[in-house]
Amino acid sequence: MGFFAKEKIRHDEEVQDPTQETAPSYTYAQNDGHIEYDDDLHVPCPPHTTERKLVTKIDLHVLPFLCILYLLAFLDRVNISNANIFGLSKELDLERDSRYNNALVIFFVPYILFEIPSNLILKKLRPHVWLSLCMFGFGLVTMLQGFVQNYEGLLTTRFFLGVFETGMFPGCFYLIGMWYRRHEAQRRYTFFFSSTTLAGAFGGLLASAIGKMDGMKGYRGWRWIFILEGVLTVLVSIAFFFLIPDFPEDVKWLTTEERAYVQARLRVDQGRSALERRITFQDVRNVFKDPKIFAGGFMYFGLIVPAYGYAYFSPGIIQSYGYSRIQTQLHSVPPWAAAFVFAMIVAYISDKIRHRFAFTIICISICIVGFGILIAVHDNTKLQYGALFLVAIGAYSAMPIIVCWFNMNLGGHHRRSVGSAWQVAFGNIGGIIAVYAFMQKDAPKYITGYSICIAFVILSGLSCLIYFILVSYQNRKRNKMGADLGLTEHEKTEMGDNSPDYRYLL
Known part of the structure; x- marks a missing residue:
């Protein structure tokens, strides 16, 4: 059966009461060295519904709001590349001393440092409070970027943008992971993560339209990009205070029976969550005693370099092919759209056969081919533009698989909240490398930047x-x-995925 053997868990005993405090015991069937498990949880579904209907209800209450939230977060983060096409660097004198690159990189300083504290606060305050508050903050800062008058003002706003956005990505991934069983998660993770590709496509279309407002009310087009997108985020954040979901144990839109069933089905798949227990410093230390945690960090780290390299510099690369400012924005849309479609297809197949590893390698290989073409070809703009499709498809399809694979293999609230934040925090160090990999002096060939990206993609694959x-x-x-x-059930709960009952998804 090879890598694609399905995982199947058989339960020794039927779970008659979904509210019981102990998790069911497991036995594991081997098939060519691979674990198999059955979809039949033997957990009674609440009356007047089915598991499929309940999962659909969860989808409708969880995914749309988190996707819109992260779409706006990513849009507000990378719209500086669209603004730059409309004269940001020229007006603020960013074309000397790597000032534009410095403005990009300062975002990552607070973004990296506060990932783990943000997830701990999210668990304490509840997701709808913390995420909507952060959303209001980065929307306000984005709007203020449209009024900066100098390089120093831009640095200040970019720094605080990083402060408020720090909890978005790991917080949303952590929250999604607490709602779904492992073989259900990849499609949901990818759909959420693909908010980045939708943001890239939407950002190009929006910038091409807003750019035509150049000179209106005395403001340049790049200022209107920040102002209007920031105002949109602020308004949405107010509504999202009431719409962003909390953890399954807390939400009011499920009945008591539905909440009990959702917790039971997750407990069968992942063990007990231990939401009720406060996360301690010892919990954090224990997470970092696990070598898999560091491997997970490097998996993500290696792909962040090409991902941010593409997000921040693809408009400039496309403009170097001879397009006008408006044409550049419009040509930036198709690669993002293609990445979204491909990522969803891969996620669907990955969930169906319940396997992750092979798909990471396939997507990583596509990304390497794209960068290889960009390094070797410099006189065929159609082929170069096509290579950008491969880069976007490969990088932005592999990343959600990697994050989902790692997150869903972490058992319990304390290990998942710390581990997910660690992966994103460590990985985003790659954003700093990406910013300085693509320097203006290397344009338009960017051999150094493309070579650095290939090296880090290979690191991710290894x-x-x-x-x-x-x-x-x-x-x-x-x-x-x-x-x-x-071991007692309490001890197994404390161990999370280190419990002898737990089996990892491959």
Whole structure:
């Protein structure tokens, strides 16, 4: 069956009461060294509904709002590249001493430092409070970017943009992971993550329209991009205070029976969440004793470099092919749209066959081919433009698989909240590298930038291989060891995915 063997869990005993405090015991069937598990949870579904209807209800209450939230967050983060096409650098004198690159990189300083604290605050305050508050903050700062008068003002606003956006990505991934079973998660993670590709496409279309407002009320077109997109985010954040979902244990739009069932189905798949327990410093220390945590960080780190390199510099690269400012914005849309479609197809297949590793390698290989063409070809703009499709498709399809694979293999609130934030925080160091990989002096060929991107994509692929080996080894070890080690259910809950009951998705 190879890599594509389906995972199947058989339960020794039927769960008669979905509100019971102990998780069911598991037995694991081997098939060519791979775990298999059954969809039949033996957990009674609440009356007047089915599991499919309940999952659809969850989808409608969770995904749309988080997707819109992150679409606006990513749009407000990278719209500086669209603004730059309309004269940002020229008016604020950013064309000397790498000032434009500095303005990009200062965003990542608070964005990296505050990822883990943000997830801890999210758990304490509840998601709808913390995420909507952060959304209001980065919307306001984006709007203020439209009024800056100098380089120093731009640096200040970019720094605070990083402060308020720090919790968006890991917080949303953490929240999604607490709603879905592992074999359901990839399509949801990818749909959420693809908000970035939709933001890229939407940003190009929006910028091409807003850019025509150049000179209106005395403001240049690039200022209107920041002002209007910032105002939109602020208005949406106010509504989202009432719309962003909390954890399954807290929401009011599920009945008592539905909440109990959702918690039971997640407990069967992932073990108990331990939401009720406060996360301690010892919990954080224990997470970092696990070598898989570091492999997960490098998987994401390697792809952040090409992802941000593309997001920040593709408009400039496309403009170098001879397009006007408006044509450049419009030509930036198709690669993002293609990346969205491809990522969703890959996610659907990945969930169906319940496998992650092979798909990361396939997408990473596509990305490498794209950069290889960009390095080798400099006199064929159609082929170069086509290579940008491969870069966007490869990078933005592999990233959600990597994040979902890693996050959904973390058991319990305390390990997932810390681990997910760590992966994103460490990975975003790559954003700093991406910013300085593409320097104006290297335009239009950008050989150095493309070469750096290939190297980091390969690093991501090797890290995926190491992570695959580690989780495969742990599964085989636990199969031989068995689950009956005299541990109480409380002790297993505290161990999270380190519990002998737990099996990792490959």
